[in-house]
Amino acid sequence: MPELYELTIAEARERLDRGEITSVQLTEALLDRIAAVENQVRAFLAISDDLAIEQARAADARRAAGGPSSPLDGVPLAIKDVITTAGLTTTCGSKILENFVPPYDATAVARLKDAGAVLLGKTNCDEFAMGSSTERSAFFPTHNPWDLARVPGGSSGGSAAAVAAGEALGALGTDTGGSIRQPASLCGVTGLKPTYGRVSRYGLVAFGSSLDQIGPFARTARDCALILGAIAGADPRDSTAAPQPVPDYAAALSGDVRGLRVGVPKEYFVDGIEPGVEAAVRAALDVLRDGGAEVVEVSLPHTKYALPVYYIIAPAEASANLARYDGVRYGVKQPGDSYWDELERTRGAGFGAEVRRRIMLGTYALSAGYYDAYYRRAQQVRTLIRRDFTEAFEQVDIIAAPTAPTVAFKIGEKTDDPLAMYLEDVCTLPVNLAGMPGLVVPCGFSSELPVGLQLIGRPFGEATLLRAGDAYQRVTDWHTRRPALAPDA
Numbered sequence: 338m339p340e341l342y343e344l345t346i347a348e349a350r351e352r353l354d355r356g357e358i359t360s361v362q363l364t365e366a367l368l369d370r371i372a373a374v375e376n377q378v379r380a381f382l383a384i385s386d387d388l389a390i391e392q393a394r395a396a397d398a399r400r401a402a403g404g405p406s407s408p409l410d411g412v413p414l415a416i417k418d419v420i421t422t423a424g425l426t427t428t429c430g431s432k433i434l435e436n437f438v439p440p441y442d443a444t445a446v447a448r449l450k451d452a453g454a455v456l457l458g459k460t461n462c463d464e465f466a467m468g469s470s471t472e473r474s475a476f477f478p479t480h481n482p483w484d485l486a487r488v489p490g491g492s493s494g495g496s497a498a499a500v501a502a503g504e505a506l507g508a509l510g511t512d513t514g515g516s517i518r519q520p521a522s523l524c525g526v527t528g529l530k531p532t533y534g535r536v537s538r539y540g541l542v543a544f545g546s547s548l549d550q551i552g553p554f555a556r557t558a559r560d561c562a563l564i565l566g567a568i569a570g571a572d573p574r575d576s577t578a579a580p581q582p583v584p585d586y587a588a589a590l591s592g593d594v595r596g597l598r599v600g601v602p603k604e605y606f607v608d609g610i611e612p613g614v615e616a617a618v619r620a621a622l623d624v625l626r627d628g629g630a631e632v633v634e635v636s637l638p639h640t641k642y643a644l645p646v647y648y649i650i651a652p653a654e655a656s657a658n659l660a661r662y663d664g665v666r667y668g669v670k671q672p673g674d675s676y677w678d679e680l681e682r683t684r685g686a687g688f689g690a691e692v693r694r695r696i697m698l699g700t701y702a703l704s705a706g707y708y709d710a711y712y713r714r715a716q717q718v719r720t721l722i723r724r725d726f727t728e729a730f731e732q733v734d735i736i737a738a739p740t741a742p743t744v745a746f747k748i749g750e751k752t753d754d755p756l757a758m759y760l761e762d763v764c765t766l767p768v769n770l771a772g773m774p775g776l777v778v779p780c781g782f783s784s785e786l787p788v789g790l791q792l793i794g795r796p797f798g799e800a801t802l803l804r805a806g807d808a809y810q811r812v813t814d815w816h817t818r819r820p821a822l823a824p825d826a
């Protein structure tokens with residue numbers, strides 16, 4: 338019998354529905370697990386234990402009253418700290434928002450609460466989600482539960498590590514250039530970046546507004562389907578949240594991939610990809626083929642431009658979005674002699690080095706005289722990258738590729754080399770530039786560290802991705818492996 342903190346959401350729901358456990362017992366098991374391993378993992382910036390127990394009691398009362406229950410009713414989840422939570426600090430991993438308590442819930446959080454989910458706390462991340470290792474958190478780095486000397490990936494490293502360590506059954510993250518998929522790969526959990534517009538961004542603190550999406554982490558594709566079903570859909574508060582109806586994602590999990598056409602982009606097996614990563618991904622393709630999928634090579638010829646294009650567009654949008662942190666309306670203010678002096682001191686002390694680097698890159702790319710050479714050109718190439726996907730999806734139903742070129746690297750290994758850090762995302766950035774959905778499922782190990790298979794779908798093709806991921810997980814057991822994490826003495 339697995340420990341309660343090791344259950345999948347679907348298993349927990351069955352046991353709750355059968356009355357074998359209560360949500361309070363489940364939530365206490367998670368809070369005990371957090372107490373036992375959090376000193377080592379450091380996935381959380383804030384733990385909302387009192388609120389969690391209160392929500393669990395309410396869930397138990399609803400079940401006892403026999404009302405219809407949602408699949409997430411009474412299920413403990415964690416939330417990345419760039420997503421607003423009414424009454425709970427939302428720091429974005431930044432000193433400048435260290436004391437910020439939002440007065441409202443993000444739409445995704447409000448929908449989880451409506452579905453009865455229990456909120457365990459807020460998870461660590463790179464400052465304003467800029468990074469690939471969670472080392473850029475202004476507070477402390479998170480450790481990979483598979484090897485505590487290594488990073489969990491980023492920027493949603495706290496959410497991925499929490500699920501991997503048994504500190505939450507699922508979590509919300511955000512993905513602007515890979516921040517759900519790369520940490521899912523590095524921590525051996527399942528993660529989904531939905532189509533741009535599938536989930537409302539209301540209450541997601543903006544980084545790159547044309548790229549940002551909220552999505553789930555969990556142990557299985559099925560659990561990701563349950564969370565996505567709860568948070569997706571149109572929202573009057575975000576005009577980019579698409580009106581497309583939300584399918585029953587869990588009902589789409591037929592376990593069958595027969596006849597599914599899977600394209601493998603040759604450009605994603607980049608120079609410098611770790612041989613063990615490539616081997617695990619290629620073995621996963623064989624599993625899909627054995628299940629009856631038709632695996633063919635495709636080409637996404639503009640892939641090599643995705644990194645430079647992203648590092649113009651994302652910083653440009655970030656420099657505009659982060660202009661609001663002036664210390665006047667919210668955040669930690671540094672006193673000064675004049676408004677300008679105060680602004681300089683506040684932003685100088687409040688933002689870390691990577692955030693300042695992005696603001697400078699973005700401001701430069703948008704400045705008069707450079708706009709056409711950089712920003713406009715980048716947007717034009719972005720169109721070509723999107724067209725690559727559109728053309729590939731005329732031949733295939735989904736695309737399968739590596740998620741990151743490496744497994745989890747050592748803490749400190751890449752912090753002095755921003756370019757090496759940016760290269761972590763070569764296989765994930767194009768998907769955000771094109772607005773497509775991407776699912777990552779654990780597919781093996783290299784040097785005893787987890788590797789994730791990335792499945793990319795057509796816009797609003799999440800159901801097909803989840804079906805393929807679930808079918809893969811029915812015949813493999815990589816997603817059931819757990820790190821050997823000894824509880825604190």
Ligand code: GLN
Pocket residue numbers: 466467468469491492511512513514515516517544651762
């Ligand atoms: N690692 C990428 C960056 O630093 C992507 C981050 C993200 O997806 N939020 O911008």
